[in-house]
Amino acid sequence: MYIGRFAPSPTGPLHFGSLLAAVASFLDARAHKGEWFLRIENIDPPREVESRIHKIPQTLEQFGLCWDGEISYQSDNHERYQETLAKLSTLGLTYACDCSRKALLLRSGANRYDNFCRSKALCDAPNCATRFLANIPYVPWTDRIQGTINASNTEPDDFILQRKDGLWSYQLAVVCDDYAQKVTHVVRGYDLLNETDKHIQLYTALGWSIPSYAHIPIATSATGQKLSKQNFATPLDTQNANLQLCEALAFLGHTVPVMLRKSSVQHILQWAIEHWNIVHVPALPSRIWPNS
Ligand SMILES: [Zn+2]
Structure with missing residues (x-):
């Protein structure tokens, strides 16, 4: 059994860094014939932008990243x-x-x-x-990517x-929600690696079984700055979703064949599901993304 998820916070538009976490968690779930949930982490109202809450699912759909079941919102929990x-x-x-x-x-x-x-x-x-x-x-x-x-x-x-x-x-929120949604596999950015010890402590204290973790490298600019909403990273360009998807896959160690790069996001994802292997994801904290 495999249950994965993507859990963005609506503090700004999705950017290349968010796409990496979405694509990696989606592909790992689909390659294992698992489920993939979308959870909006909106527990911090002062930092959130209301319009983003609706924009996130729209953007994901434009990238062909379709989730299972209902979207969950932390504000309901x-x-x-x-x-x-x-x-x-x-x-x-x-x-x-x-x-x-x-x-x-x-x-x-x-x-x-x-x-x-x-x-x-x-x-x-x-x-x-x-x-x-x-x-x-x-x-x-043991982290599935970082060892x-x-x-x-x-x-x-x-x-x-x-x-x-x-x-x-x-x-507290992430542990409660992953437990409630029976998440078995967490795939997310390296910037959360150091938080994982805390999550494991909470699981242990509560007597809950601990999911398996995989932390993907985060994208940085040439000067080493992490792409983030706080740094005003460029929002995803949904007009060129297929090309950005190929860039995300290359970043994650999966190079899409040239002849496929201009086809639809669905075709590219189909190829990626068939070829996804987490051992190809570089075991690094970060990688420079040339276009940032
Ligand atoms: Zn104190």
């Missing part, structure tokens, strides 16, 4: 997150934290949380975030589950 938070709290694995970003910076000078409030036993107050008590050591795990990932030289830190303003963290 608050109850699910609340229940999971309650379960973690019952297990004694949460605590309230009232540290400001500034105080944290002054103390530890890094983005890493220093578990400062662990022993303070603060009562949940409106101005507190809820953190996960990460008392499970990191264990090495053995061993974070043993890093101490787990107590990451946020629910922010001070009530918004859910990416960590």
Whole structure:
């Protein structure tokens, strides 16, 4: 059984970097005769653009990337997150934290949380975030592309589950949704590799089975800057979907035969499903994409 997914956030138009994650997760699912779901990760209203929520499915369709079942929206899943938070709290694995970003910076000078409030036993107050008590050591795990990932030289830190303003963290939401949708295989960008240890900790704490992970290289400009919505990466050009699809496939180690490059996206995808092999995807954190 194989259930995969693509889970973009509607913070800007889809760009070449998003296409890579969509294509890789789609092909890996289809090559395994699996299902592929589309989930819109809209848990962060201040950063989201309403019109993008409708634009994402349209763009994917223009690239021939058709998903199974209904589109799911994280904004519909608050109850699910609340229940999971309650379960973690019952297990004694949460605590309230009232540290400001500034105080944290002054103390530890890094983005890493220093578990400062662990022993303070603060009562949940409106101005507190809820953190996960990460008392499970990191264990090495195997990524299908990047090989053995061993974070043993890093101490787990107590990451946020629910922010001070009530918004859910990416960590909590993504684990709850992948579990609820019975996702067996996660294929996504290398920029999320370091988050995976946290996800594995949550799965372990909740007694849920851990999906298999594959992290594809991310596209960067010649100067090493990641293509992202925050960096105003060029939106996908749906007029030339077939050519962009071929570029994405080449980036992922699958070169489409010249005679096929000008055919329809459906034809190209059909070829790609037949030829997809994840071992051909380069085991690199990033690759320069010449056209960025
Ligand atoms: Zn704190």
